[in-house]
Amino acid sequence: MLNQVLLQLLNGLVVGSSLALVAAGLALLFGVLHIINFAQGDFFMMGGYAVWFSFNLTHNYVAAMIVGTIAMGIIGGIILSAVIWPLLQRSQVLVLLATLGLSLILEQLATNILGGDTKLVPPPLPVPVPIGPILYPAYDLVVIAAGIGILILGYFALQYTRYGIWLRAVAQNRPMAAALGVPVPRVYVLAFMVSAALAAMAGGLLLPLQSVYPTIGGDVIQNAFIIVVAGGLGNFRGAAIVALLVGEFNALGQLIPGIKPSVLTLILFGLVILLLMYRAQRQHALLRL
């Protein structure tokens, strides 16, 4: 039983750390631009394809990961700029609809161009690592380390680098940031690129574990939205922590005999609703970036 718990704890971290990357990207965009990006799951999907494509070119998983993530950061940044920029001074509903439309277009394009079938890569690190009493796949540990490592790096970049401080400044008080000389358009583009790259990186990391197909983003985005709302909209650190908790919740929940995944999801929704009700009474608990 203890072995089972340890195994599920690790599984929860694999799912949680990759979800955290997707959700942190969503939180960053919401924090800086106050917009919700429905296409975030599709950047996850495109990240998977980008890494699959680069892997077939290079046959080197590390190189494929780096090339795929950077390429999707740039492509995603360009797509988001093109779609969202013209709508920035307009109603937020328009941005919402535009990203929803973008999501449908990207999904359909993926199906038309790449086909609806599942793309696989060979396992990059087929060695089991002994952790206490159990053996755990080495690659899964890499996913955990890479996901959590990037999030910690992102957190410190937000705290201490020039653009990190500017991202937070624009999130908290855009007019004042601009009046102090912060190049707001550049900060927006950076937020677009980092947000897309985070989702793409998660898609690439999970590629050897769950492969990639055109609608894979939809499965990810639902959880990511719950996480961003629960983490405090626009709160990078909150989203990352809640994502890990959600991963663990789903993984450990499976240990309870006779419980279906759909029931777990219901319980999760219930918990998030309770959290929101509690938070509504203490407005100041909401943090921005």
Place this chain on the structure above:
Amino acid sequence: MLDVQDLHAFYGASHVVQGVSFSVKQGEAVALVGRNGVGKTSTLKSLMGMETRTRGSIAFDGGSLMGMASHVRASKGLGYVPEERAVFPQMTVEENIRIGSLLGKSGDQKSVLDRAYALFPILRERKGQMAGTLSGGQQKMLALARGIALRPKLLLVDEPTEGLMPANVELITHALLTATQEGMTVLLVDSSFDLLKTLCTRMYAMDRGVLVGTYQPTDFASADQLAATMLGEARAQ
């Protein structure tokens, strides 16, 4: 240094600044005075590029500012200390000051911090504290210290003494006076007689979106006289 001609600003359906023309010379401290809601803040915001709909001409340091985004105007040497929402609430006092200096070299960043802390030593004591947890007066000092320490060519300051204790008004007056003595040009909106008298070389009276008169601080012997004149200008309209 600053030459404004026939400046108009619109806020929704209302025409809040209706053809204002004035100028500020290098090294001067000039004030816009008048009752609340006559367009003083909107005039400052128009200069900073923060009003969405403006028309007219703004010449600054030899070039036109019209149509430029706020951050470009800041890089041309304009500084702004707003009356409200001046700080980043969930960033520390030190980060609040650093934001504007991050475009420069790291040595300059250090001296910006030193200058800000020298103006109001309380800020050094509070440097790790979130700006949103400072008192209203301290937030005003933070915003002003940052504005002055960044050494813009022209600093726009909106109501720096509004709602402050007399001791803090003195501190702020001293800070602005030192800045102008060191060569900074200031365009100020305020109603504190002591501040205007000490600092300003000229005052423009504003009412209902237009300029209605030009005064010297010596035209007024007391705060009451200044207030009466402002109200009088309003009645005369």
